[in-house]
Amino acid sequence: MIQAALELFTVQGVTETTTRQIAELAQVNEVTLFRHFGNKQGLLLAVIEDSGVFTRLGESLRAQVDQTTTFEQALINYGRDRLQVLTQMPELLRSVVGESGKYTVEHRQALGEGVTQANLDFADYLTTVIQRDRLHLRLSAEKLASLVNGMLFGYLVIELTSEFHRLWQNQEDFLQSLVELILHGAFADGEIQRREEAEEEPGSGDTGEIMRQPVPDSSPNAPSQVISSETVADLPASLVHDILQQAKKSGLRDYALAYVLFGAGLRVEEIIGLERSHQISDAHRHLLKVTHGNVRQVPVNQWIMGKRYGSYTRNPLNQWLKSRKDDRSPLFVNEALERMSVPELRAAWRNFTAELETPSPSIEQARQTWCVELLMRGMNVEDLSILSGLDVKQLEPYVRRAKEKTALYRAISLDQKP
Secondary structure, rough: OOHHHHHHHHHHHHHHHHHHHHHHHHHHOOHHHHHHOOOOOHHHHHHHHOOOOOOOOOHHHHHHHHOOOOOOHHHHHHHHHHHHHOOOOHHHHHHHOOOHOOOOOHHHHHHHHHHHHHHHHHHHHHHHHHHOOEEEOOOOOOOOOOOHHHHHHHHHHHHHHHHOOOOOOOOOHHHHHHHHHHHHOOOOHOOOOEHHHHHOOOOOOOOOOOOOOOOOOOOOOOOOOOOOOOOOOOOOOOOOOHHHHHHHHHHHHHHHHHHHHHHHHHOOOHHOOOOOHHHEEOOOOOEEEEEEOOEEEOOOOOOEEEEEEOOOOOHHHHHHHHHHOOOOEOOOOOOOOOOOOOHHHHHHHHHHHHHOOOOOOOOOHHHHHHHHHHOOOOOHHHHHHHHHHOOOOHHHHHHHHHHHHHHHHHHHOOOOOO
8 A cells, every 4th residue: 555655646746646546556445545544644654654764764874874984975975865765756745745734733743753753863873973083063963963954855845846946056066065064064163173183282383383272171061162263274384385295196186186275275165166167377377267156266376385386387287187088077077087076075185185294184274374375475355355255354363363473474583693
């Protein structure tokens, strides 16, 4: 009976399907159907339960934990899995939304319990990954799980019930944006910060040393702590050059990635959205057109932290593009010649920075280093706001950090023999 209901619901929707049709397809008496499920809505709940939308989720997620290496990948895997399950039954999903007002209190309660269980299973999955990676979450795993599931469901409702909404290019575009939102909103300092990073004491003798925050109290009864969003963790010049050299050894693509990160100060999601056609290069300039988020043009600096990396027409990015034999449009592709994803780009960064420091610098620090360097070289805040996509208020910590470094350099220069 459940299989017969699923077939009919999928083909013609719940509204147009009658209990008599289901009974006939299942080759049972209609009375038998009522005895087991009460009515059509009861049978609908049984179909949802049997489909695995809510049930068997916990077991599936437990098996997925060991298949992920980062929190981002864990989120993306979950989102893809849930969207795949739900998009296999579009008519069923439309009917669940459209007919919810006809459900009895008992049926709505059963549906709510299913949603709650799905949230709890997902929260357990998130907790396992968070504890494994020693992350500091702003809100409870249960609330985060509910928010993610709500956004996934809301996206699909719009996707399956409307046309030409122009919200996202595809499901992957939505997932990448969702993950980026979570990474910059659910975790301390707008990014994933590992506890072992916080345990590092500030170094001495290097004006570009990373500025650390105190270790949050991890005791069960400790109040929730939020690391200040005003921390600017720019990197010292020596480390930047070491990263670029390690990236060069890793290959032309990784060298080009590092060059764009430190030379143009782009965010990860902006880099993966770049196309070959977004590059403008001649003897007098090298520009990239950013189309993700704040649409703008950004120069790629040939001078990075006091060292020149090629010219406007011959540099790591141009060399990478010339080496490619494919005609794919993305500026950065993976081994399968598909557009690089956020997790793949972050994995490439970890690969060529792994042996440089413990803990390794985060990819976000490249953008912070770029901002501070431009300010120290004389760029005003308004111009940097246009180039970076950050508003003037967001740039205040960078201005303060640039002033700190400038003051240190001046103090050091004064401490010379008269």
